[in-house]
Amino acid sequence: MATTNVTIDLASDITDNALAVSNTTQLNTAGTTTGVTAMTSVTKVLSSTAQADLIPRSTVSTTHAYVYINNPSDDETKYFKITIGDHTGGEVEELGRLYAGDFMFFPWDVDDDITCVPSSSDDMTIEYMVFS
Amino acid sequence: MATTAQITLSSGDIAGDPVNVTKTATLTKADSLSDLDQSTGLNRVHLRSTTQKTLLSASATGRTPGDNKASKVYLINKSDDASLYVTVSINAQTIGKLYGGDFLFIPWSQTDASANIKVAATNWTSSTGDIPIEYALFHEDQDFLTNA
Numbered sequence: 001m002a003t004t005n006v007t008i009d010l011a012s013d014i015t016d017n018a019l020a021v022s023n024t025t026q027l028n029t030a031g032t033t034t035g036v037t038a039m040t041s042v043t044k045v046l047s048s049t050a051q052a053d054l055i056p057r058s059t060v061s062t063t064h065a066y067v068y069i070n071n072p073s074d075d076e077t078k079y080f081k082i083t084i085g086d087h088t089g090g091e092v093e094e095l096g097r098l099y100a101g102d103f104m105f106f107p108w109d110v111d112d113d114i115t116c117v118p119s120s121s122d123d124m125t126i127e128y129m130v131f132s
Numbered sequence: 133m134a135t136t137a138q139i140t141l142s143s144g145d146i147a148g149d150p151v152n153v154t155k156t157a158t159l160t161k162a163d164s165l166s167d168l169d170q171s172t173g174l175n176r177v178h179l180r181s182t183t184q185k186t187l188l189s190a191s192a193t194g195r196t197p198g199d200n201k202a203s204k205v206y207l208i209n210k211s212d213d214a215s216l217y218v219t220v221s222i223n224a225q226t227i228g229k230l231y232g233g234d235f236l237f238i239p240w241s242q243t244d245a246s247a248n249i250k251v252a253a254t255n256w257t258s259s260t261g262d263i264p265i266e267y268a269l270f271h272e273d274q275d276f277l278t279n280a
Contacts, residue, residue, distance in 0.1 A: 096239025
């Protein structure tokens with residue numbers, strides 16, 4: 001086992017009284033206090049607005065993983081639709097749009113592929129890490 | 133007004149060399165450099181049923197399906213029992229399980245009126261006790277209020 005920690009810090013002054021949230025957790029295998037043992041880190045450059053099979057479920061051997069995805073663009077018009085489902089034509093649910101500079105982090109049940117749709121056919125870089 | 137989110141991923145032994153990734157994002161409106169300007173604030177609810185519940189309703193927004201609006205969701209399972217999990221779904225699609233202490237931070241498109249974010253305390257029993265979760269939504273334009 002390995003020890004992998006993730007921390008999120010949120011700070012907002014949208015409301016009159018500012019919000020500050022900080023939490024740290026260890027990434028563990030499903031339902032245990034045993035750390036995850038595998039990590040994948042990938043950077044891809046996509047040059048089409050076609051849906052891309054970003055993280056196939058076949059690349060992960062467990063049924064519980066953690067996914068970090070980053071859009072490193074500094075062009076505010078360049079985003080990725082992040083979707084989950086059967087990219088071969090089945091039902092696909094759009095989670096959300098990852099705008100320039102945004103990241104997302106979530107647990108994944110590794111039941112369907114994680115796919116993405118770039119907003120532009122210009123070269124667009126997307127980065128991800130999977131811990132399982 | 134601004135909202136920032138920072139994530140740090142670190143491990144000294146999951147790879148041959150230490151891993152340390154830190155990313156900070158300033159949350160902006162869609163295709164814009166303008167800051168998100170609305171928030172639900174931080175909420176806390178206790179789950180005490182295996183029944184799936186709607187945490188955030190896309191149908192409450194009244195927005196046009198498929199329009200381009202930015203929203204970010206933060207959700208954490210505050211249970212200190214590592215075996216107790218909350219199954220998180222959008223519409224009929226399961227995303228994953230948040231075990232005790234785990235969190236997620238994702239964009240949320242609300243592509244149609246069915247794209248609700250749902251939670252279920254799937255392995256809750258009367259002997260496990262409540263599973264507390266906390267969540268916040270940061271967004272633009274739509275008000276997320278239901279009609280009286």
